[in-house]
Amino acid sequence: MDTSAYLTAVVEQTSTFADWVHGKDATAPVPTCPKWTLADLVDHVGAVQRMVTMLVGEQMTEPSGAFAGYVPGPADSGQWRAWLNDCAAEARQAFASVTDDTPVWDPSGAAAGVPFWSRRLLGEVCVHRADAAVALGVPYELAPEPALAALDDWLETMTSRGYWENRPGFADAMRGDGQTLRFHATDAPGEWVARREPDRVVLERTHAEADVVVSGPAAELLLVISRRRPLSAASALEVRGDRALLDHWIDHMDWVAEG
Incomplete structure (x- = not known):
């Protein structure tokens, strides 16, 4: 997917999320983000989109202005649908005003900039739509292409x-001496091998032998790896x-309340 396709998908996923939460109980708990209510979840999704809109649209090379x-x-959940859809539309406009090589700050450490943020927004809303599905008791479906992204x-x-x-804390837990995990999507062309090294985890998009291999639909892989669905409940996955x-x-993979 290119930047434009990512933002089209962000708008689509946000629209579904907005329809689900519109008018619902703002105090409802979100089991997959235990410290959050539905209002916190909605606030987070929209706020992140607006922060990224500022970073990208104003071509910021340091983040303090966007964070501030x-x-x-x-506060009124009856206004959530319009607010969320506006957030996504504004993000799409911001990305349309730049190119992939426009300098923009990002936290990856790799100066990935605009491409980083376009993919990050899609990942955000797909995962948090799963949070909303659990909180509201609605089925979660995600097509292979956005699930893969x-x-x-x-x-x-x-x-x-x-x-x-x-x-x-995460770094200490993930240090290793070469242990490998392979994640293989079976409904779209996607395969990753993660290798635990003493100073980082190395991720490669490749097919290779690994100490453990997890295979199945991309959406199911996403839910399990992001801790939105227990592995024991993911019958479509093979380990x-x-x-x-x-x-x-x-x-x-404890990026639950922050991510």
């Missing part, structure tokens, strides 16, 4: 140099190899 520009979402975002972000350096290694990986 936080504005909470409406969201899965790629999750894995790339969680194994980035920036995440490693900013989350020392081969070192199950303890996979359990350790999932246990420390």
Whole structure:
């Protein structure tokens, strides 16, 4: 997917999310983000989109201005649909005003800029739509292409140099001496191998032998790896190899309330 396709998908996913939450109980708990209510979830999705809109639209090379520009979402859940859809539309406009090589700050440590943020917004809304599905008791479906993009975002972000350096607890848990995990989407062309090294996790988009292999539909992989669905409830996934290694990986993919 290119930047334009990512933002088209962001608008579509946000529209579905907005329809689900519109007019619902703002105090409803979100089980997959235990400290959050539905209002917190809505606020987070819209606020992140608006922050990224500022970063990209104003071509910021450091983030403090965008962080300081936080504005909470409406208190009235009857206004959520319009607010969320406006957030996504504004983000789409901001990305249309730049090119992929426009300098924009991002936290990856790799100066990935505009492409990083376009993929990050899609990953955000896909995962948080799963949170809303659990909170509201509605079925969650995600087509293979956006699921693949969201899965790629999750894995790339969680194994980035920036995440490693900013989350020392995660870094300590993920240090290794070459243990490998392969994630294989069976309904779209996507395969990743993560290798635990002493100083980082190396992620490669490749097919290779690994200590543990997890295969299945991209959406199911996304839900399990992002800890939105227990592995025990993901009947469509096949696990081969070192199950303890996979359990350790999932246990420390703890970007639940922040991501």
